[in-house]
Amino acid sequence: MPTPDARIIGLDGLSRQAAPAMVRADLPFIRNPTLKYRESTVFNTTDVRRHFPSLHRTQGGRPVVYFDNPAATQVPQEVIDGFRNYFEQHNANTGGAFDTSRETDQLIEQARASMADLLGAASPGEISFGQNMTSLTFQVSRALGRVIQPGDEILLSRLDHDANVAPWLALVEQGAVIRWIDIDPLTATLDLESAAAALSDRTRLLAVGYASNAFGTINPVRRLTEMAHAYGAWVFIDAVHYAPHGPIDVQDLRCDLLVCSAYKFFGPHLGILYARRQVSEAFSVYNVQSASEVAPHKWETGTQSYESLSGLVGAIAYLRSLSSQTEGSGRDHLRSAMTAILQYERTLSERLLAGLTPLPGVHVYGITDPSQLDRRVPTVSFVIRGKDPALAASELADAGIFTWAGNHYAAEPLHRLGLPATQRIGLVHYNEMHEIDRFLEALTRVASSAIHPQPPAMVR
Numbered sequence: 001m002p003t004p005d006a007r008i009i010g011l012d013g014l015s016r017q018a019a020p021a022m023v024r025a026d027l028p029f030i031r032n033p034t035l036k037y038r039e040s041t042v043f044n045t046t047d048v049r050r051h052f053p054s055l056h057r058t059q060g061g062r063p064v065v066y067f068d069n070p071a072a073t074q075v076p077q078e079v080i081d082g083f084r085n086y087f088e089q090h091n092a093n094t095g096g097a098f099d100t101s102r103e104t105d106q107l108i109e110q111a112r113a114s115m116a117d118l119l120g121a122a123s124p125g126e127i128s129f130g131q132n133m134t135s136l137t138f139q140v141s142r143a144l145g146r147v148i149q150p151g152d153e154i155l156l157s158r159l160d161h162d163a164n165v166a167p168w169l170a171l172v173e174q175g176a177v178i179r180w181i182d183i184d185p186l187t188a189t190l191d192l193e194s195a196a197a198a199l200s201d202r203t204r205l206l207a208v209g210y211a212s213n214a215f216g217t218i219n220p221v222r223r224l225t226e227m228a229h230a231y232g233a234w235v236f237i238d239a240v241h242y243a244p245h246g247p248i249d250v251q252d253l254r255c256d257l258l259v260c261s262a263y264k265f266f267g268p269h270l271g272i273l274y275a276r277r278q279v280s281e282a283f284s285v286y287n288v289q290s291a292s293e294v295a296p297h298k299w300e301t302g303t304q305s306y307e308s309l310s311g312l313v314g315a316i317a318y319l320r321s322l323s324s325q326t327e328g329s330g331r332d333h334l335r336s337a338m339t340a341i342l343q344y345e346r347t348l349s350e351r352l353l354a355g356l357t358p359l360p361g362v363h364v365y366g367i368t369d370p371s372q373l374d375r376r377v378p379t380v381s382f383v384i385r386g387k388d389p390a391l392a393a394s395e396l397a398d399a400g401i402f403t404w405a406g407n408h409y410a411a412e413p414l415h416r417l418g419l420p421a422t423q424r425i426g427l428v429h430y431n432e433m434h435e436i437d438r439f440l441e442a443l444t445r446v447a448s449s450a451i452h453p454q455p456p457a458m459v460r
Helices: 045-049 077-090 099-119 132-147 168-172 192-198 223-231 275-284 307-318 330-356 370-375 391-396 411-416 433-448
Strands: 129-130 153-157 177-181 203-208 234-240 257-261 273-274 360-364 379-384 404-406 422-426
Touching: 045 077, 077 099, 077 307, 099 129, 099 307, 099 330, 129 132, 129 370, 132 168, 132 234, 132 257, 132 273, 153 168, 168 177, 192 203, 192 223, 203 404, 223 234, 223 273, 234 360, 273 275, 307 360, 330 360, 330 370, 379 391, 379 433, 391 404, 391 433
Parallel strands: 153 177, 153 203, 203 234, 234 257
Antiparallel strands: 129 273, 257 273, 360 379, 379 422, 404 422
């Protein structure tokens, strides 16, 4: 009779030198990916899109255009296979003496190792999972609340999603003082002078986003981390919006904690927390009596979504398959893949902004200078003069182009810019140039009905 391991199909055959001995790189839960991106060729979106079944959806006889990616990306077949394979072959709770339970234990370790590769963590033991980024951030906030003293300061950013604001504002009830990093309203970039002025010996935590989910700005998180560490403060990075767009290396960033969400980088609804081991040991975390007090388990509450972890393994295997390298560790392949994505998406940003910024009646927020596109991801907020963003989004949806309208849970930056709402589009690596052209054509029609040009005598 075959052993449990013999019944599990291999992932990708890549070596995992950094993974602990109990983690098997050939464990299971997804089919073997076939896509390969090579540096000697153009980024092949045709091959990429074959991995995403939802991209075949049509409306009115034409493929729909998914520009709603900042809220949730589409998933490749590897994720779907991961869910199905787990439920069909491995479904069980953990800690049992039987095969499916042991296989679920192995899956959890594999998911930690895969995320450690993606984030550049020193060990899979620095990776914890939760329902979503928001719940994990509140978990960290509650833990910080157990050591915070009245008058201790927390430094936040006016550019952040509310999930990296509200959990820290809750600590005001315990005497914490909130300081703010301001933003330049013209470019939607952080004002580092205000950050330097706000830091002090009382600063206990800096919480800042890697990239803005509203305006696409990539923040100088490495520099901010250095500034905060000079005062002995911990650094918490919200990488939710940056994760699908480029490589992350927590050791290079030198941050203490970092969170992201798998459904933003082509995976299932699942939150991930990186906590540097020494930092985890400094916190006492709220949990049930039987829970482990040792990381990574201390941050995890209740039974995990094991099927989602299987889907996460599939998502990371898909990303790894985009690597241009033929040798190296899983981390090496992921760095190569995410760098290729970053480079390709900059060409998307260039084409999108070149066509969007000149449109009559359209105002784009954030960085638009073509020479500064390395400071942003292809997420763009704009308004059409004289038209409600929700109405414009509805008219684009009628044309089969999916976009968002609202405040995007970015209450602080929109309030700072005096905006009740914007229209937002976000591109990822499965989007193509012709989709941008189709969007610009449709937006021109939508905007034309709202534009009220000034009389010639008024033009200056």
